[in-house]
Amino acid sequence: xxxxxxxxxxxxxxxxxxxxxxxxxxxxxxxxxxxxxxxxxxxxxxxxxxxxxxxxxxxxxxxxxxxxxxxxxxxxxxxxxxxxxxxxxxxxxxxxxxxxxxxxxxxxxxxxxxxxxxxxxxxxxxxxxxxxxxxxxxxxxxxxxxxxxxxxxxxxxxxxxxxxxxxxxxxxxxxxxxxxxxxxxxxxxxxxxxxxxxxxxxxxxxxxxxxxxxx
Ligand SMILES: C[S@@+](CC[C@H](N)C(=O)[O-])C[C@H]1O[C@@H](n2cnc3c(N)ncnc32)[C@H](O)[C@@H]1O
Numbered sequence: 623x624x625x626x627x628x629x630x631x632x633x634x635x636x637x638x639x640x641x642x643x644x645x646x647x648x649x650x651x652x653x654x655x656x657x658x659x660x661x662x663x664x665x666x667x668x669x670x671x672x673x674x675x676x677x678x679x680x681x682x683x684x685x686x687x688x689x690x691x692x693x694x695x696x697x698x699x700x701x702x703x704x705x706x707x708x709x710x711x712x713x714x715x716x717x718x719x720x721x722x723x724x725x726x727x728x729x730x731x732x733x734x735x736x737x738x739x740x741x742x743x744x745x746x747x748x749x750x751x752x753x754x755x756x757x758x759x760x761x762x763x764x765x766x767x768x769x770x771x772x773x774x775x776x777x778x779x780x781x782x783x784x785x786x787x788x789x790x791x792x793x794x795x796x797x798x799x800x801x802x803x804x805x806x807x808x809x810x811x812x813x814x815x816x817x818x819x820x821x822x823x824x825x826x827x828x829x830x831x832x833x834x835x836x837x
Pocket of ligand 1: 664668697717763
């Protein structure tokens with residue numbers, strides 16, 4: 623089967639599609655329609671954002687270490703978390719401030735036959751002790767307000783203290799994210815890659831990689 627092609631149809635309209643081996647329900651899927659009524663999300667966790675596709679593509683080229691413990695921050699519906707569990711067999715936790723994203727994440731984890739540990743916390747609530755349980759932090763489109771610049775900068779400082787090895791964050795080049803990248807030089811060893819994904823779902827943006835081990 624081709625990447626991105628529909629795997630189920632209803633009235634000739636696809637309700638499930640596949641991205642890099644992960645099955646996704648479209649907005650037409652009855653489960654999504656029901657969840658949208660029962661669990662309206664409140665901080666933009668209302669779909670799979672394209673940065674997740676970028677992040678998956680980056681990880682496809684640069685796989686995490688086997689048995690890595692991964693924390694997806696601002697996971698929303700958890701696409702990248704599911705991808706890492708399904709493709710690399712990693713132990714993955716999805717954390718989000720909005721509890722209403724988790725029914726969508728669980729529905730997709732079930733569809734893909736993986737388990738993602740759910741954690742309801744804000745970025746600020748992720749303390750050094752919690753972060754010390756993880757090797758790798760990932761995130762897609764999580765720096766969309768000016769206030770999140772400081773919030774994430776401080777989270778990176780705690781991650782470094784906690785012994786996390788790396789953070790990989792994808793973004794569609796929103797200004798708060800660009801500003802965040804610009805202030806990392808003094809404290810962190812990092813790279814920013816311009817990333818483009820022509821298919822199956824076209825996406826482009828930046829990938830920030832922070833190497834805490836070298837920072
Ligand atoms: C634009 S969505 C991206 C969701 C997902 N990463 C994706 O790419 O599909 C941003 C997510 O970050 C979460 N979020 C926003 N601010 C947060 C905070 N301060 N702490 C934890 N999660 C937060 C939202 O609830 C939402 O799920």
